[in-house]
Amino acid sequence: MKEFDSATQSLIEQALVKQQQQLEDDKKLVQQLSGIYDQKTIAEVLRKISVTDWCRESLNRWINGKGAQKPLTEIESNVLRKMLPQPPECHSDYKFRFIDLFAGIGGIRKGFEDIGGQCVFTSEWNKDAVRTYKANWYCDPKEHTFNSDIREITLSENDGITEGEVYKHIDAHIPDHDVLLAGFPCQPFSLAGVSKKNSLGKAHGFECETQGTLFFDVARIIASKRPAIFLLENVKNLKSHDKGKTFKIIMNTLDELGYEVADASITGSDDPKVIDGKNFLPQHRERIVLVGFRRELNLHHGFTLRDINKYFPEKRPSFGELLESSVDKKYILTPALWKYLYNYAKKHQAKGNGFGFGLVDPTNKDSCARTLSARYHKDGSEILIDRGWDKELGEIDFDNEKNQTNRPRRLTPRECARIMGFETPNGPKFKIPVSDTQAYRQFGNSVVVPVFAAVAKLLEPIILKAVKMNKDL
Template identity: 35%
Template sequence: MPTKETKALATWLKTQLGENRFENDYAVLSHYLSLQGTPSAEFYANILRKNNFDLSSLPSKNSYKKSFSHYNPKRNTSFTFIDLFAGIGGFRLAMQRNGGECVFTSEWDESAQKTYSTNYAEYPFGDITKINPTEIPDFDILTGGFPCQPFSSIGKREGFEHKTQGTLFFYIAKIIKEKRPKAFLLENVPGLVSHNEGKTLEIILDVLRKELKYDVSIKVLNSADFGVPQERKRLYFVGFRNDLGIDSFEFPKENEKKVGIGQFVETDAEGPSISEHLQKSYIFKKDDGHPEIIDKDSDFPVKTLCASYHKIQRITGTFVRGGKTGLRLLTEQECKAIMGFPPDFVIPVSRTQMYHQFGNSVAVPVVQKISEQIVNALGGDE
C-alpha cells in the first residue's frame, strides 16, 4: 500500500479502488491512466476489466496528468521502455528526453516509490522477484541499475537459471528471455569488473551474449565527463538483440572540459549546518585534505555522492562553506545539480531519504547520452 505520507494521488486512487487493495492495484491503475491512448494501456485495461473495474468512470490522460503529475516532460514518443530498480526515475528522465514512453516501472523501496509517484503520477510495481514477466506489457528497451550480489561459481554451465539464481540479475534475465526487447541499458558499480576475480562479470556477459543472444558492449564512464559536476564512475551495459544486426556500439564521447560545482552552490543557504563541536572533534581533526570543502569559487566536480551522505563522513563527504556554523551539508537543489536532475523535480521525503535517493540514482545526463546513442543505433527499427 502507499505510504502514509503520500497525499493527493493515493487518496484519489483509494476512492477508485477502495481501501482493501494491494499495492499492485495502485500500480496497474496509475499505469493505465498515464498510458491512455497507447497500445500498452490496453494491457492494463484488460487487467482492470478482469477485476470488474469500470473504466468509463476514469478521467482522461491529460486531466489525470495535469492533476497528479509534478514532472512530466512532453515529447513525442518513438519507442517504449521499462524502468527496473527505478529508484526516483533517473533512467526515466533520460529515456523520455530521447522520445521514450515508459510502460512499466518496478521499485520496492516505499520512500523511493513516493518520490517516483509524486513526479510521474505512477506507482511503481513492487519487488521484482514477485513479478512474472508475462505481467509486463511488450516494450522496446529495458533499463535498470541492478544491485550487484554474489553469483554462484562458474562451475557447471547449466544456464542462467543455475548460475544466477538468487541474484537480482536473474530476474532481469528472465524478463529479457520472455519479452525479447530490441535493446537494454544496464548500470552497475565499476567494482563489478573485478568482483570475484572477474568471474561475476564473466557470468553476466555469458548469459547476455550466449544464452539470451544479445550483442553486448560495456564501458566504465565518469559522470564528470558528461557535464555533471560530480566524479562518479559507473559501468554501463548496452545490448542489442542479435537478429537486429547491430554488432557494434559506440558509447558517447566524453567532453573535454569538466563542469565545476561552484556555479550551483546556493548563496546564503543556512542549513543543514554541521555543528562547531563536530567540526572540531571530527571533521577537521586531521590536516589531511579531508573532507572536501566547496564554495561558489570551486571550479571542479565534487566527489561521488553516496547514499550514506547524511552520516557526515569526513573521508568521502563533500561539504559547503557557509551556513550558521560556517559549514553545512549539500542542499536539495545542489544535490539535483550534482545528479543532473532538473530544478523543478519534486522531493517529498525527509532530508535523510533525499540524500539516500540521490546517492542511489543514476546521473541523468550520462544515461541520456547513452540512450541517445541506443536510439540512433536502432534507427529504422523504431
C-alpha cells in the same frame, strides 16, 4: 404539473449522479496524492486556497470512509492535479516503449523519455523512492504498470515451477517493450550451482550461476520478453567483484541470451563501458554501463560508448553555480561534528591513509566533488562546502572565532538534485516529497542523469531502426 415534477426529478437524479462521480474522482485524486505526499502537506495546500478548514485528520477520515466527504471546488481540484507530474510531450506520439527496472527515483528514465520513449512498466521496492518517482514521472494508469518487488513477477523465490511457467508469467505481467533499463543492485554471485537443488528441470546456464541475485531476475525478463536493446547500470567495482568472476558470469549470461554487449572485449583503464559523471557535472562518479543488442537483429555494428564524448557539454557547470543562494543553518556542521571529522582525517593522514572529509571550494571553477553516497545523511563528510575556515592555521584552533563562524556545511537535498543532474538552477524544480534523510539516500543511490541522457541520444537512431524492423515483421 406532473410533467414539470418529472423533469425536475430527472434533473435532480442527474445532478446527484454527477455529484457522486465528482466525489469519487476527488477521492481518487487525493488517494493518488497521498501515495506521494503526506496528508498534512495536502491539507496545507488546500487551506491556502480554500475557506474550508482542511486538516490531515479530515482528509484521512474521508479517504478511509470514516467521515463525510467534502467535494473539492474546481480551483482545489486543479491545484491538486498540478501537484502530479504531467504527461511528457511525446506521450501521445511516442516512438518506442521501454521498461524501468530497479528504477530508484528515475535517473535513467529521463534520457529515454526525452528521445520519445514511453515508459510502460516500472519496478522499485523502496517505498520512499517510489514516492519521489511518482512525484516526478508521469505514469499513465492505462499504459503503465507499477511493481514493487520484481521477484513477484519473475517468480524467482518460488520452488517447484518450470521455466516455461516462469516465462509465461513474466510475459503476462510485463508489457512488450523495445528497450529494457535496469540499474540492478550488485549482490554476491554463487558458482556453486544452487539451482541443482530446485525443480527448474533443465535450466539454462544463467539459471544455474546467477540464481539468488537480482541480475538473475533481469536475465529472466530478457529471456522472456526479448527486447531489442537493454541498458544495465552498476557501480564500477562490479568489474572487479570476486576477482572478476561476477562480471564474467554477467557477460557470459548476456551472451548466452543472444545479445551483443557494446565494447565487450575492451578491458583495462581505457574501458568505455566505465563512464565518469565528471564529464557532465562537477562530481567524480564512475559507473559501468552495459548496452546490449539482440544479436539476430544486427543492430550493434559500429556502436561504441566511446562516442558519448559527442554529448559532453561545451562548458561544464561549476560546483559553485549549482549551490543555492541561501540555506538553512541546519546544514552547517555542528562544532562537535566538524572537530570530529577534522581529527579523524588527521589521524588517518598520519597513518598514511587517505580517509577523511572532502572539502570543496565553491569559488574554484575547476572544483570537482567526490562521489555522493547513500550514507551522506550521516555526516556529509565526502562533500563538504568550504565556507572560509582558516587553513593557514595548520593545527586548527577550534576555539578560533573565524573557524567556528565559517564551519563547512553539507549540501542541501536541492543541491544534491543539481549535482546529480535532476534539475538545473534555473530550470523546473525536481520534486522532493520525502525527508532530508531519505532524499540523501535516494540521490546517493542514483545516477548522473546527463550521462544516461547522452547514452540515450547515442542509441536513438538504433532504437528507431529496431522499432521499424519490428513493424516490418
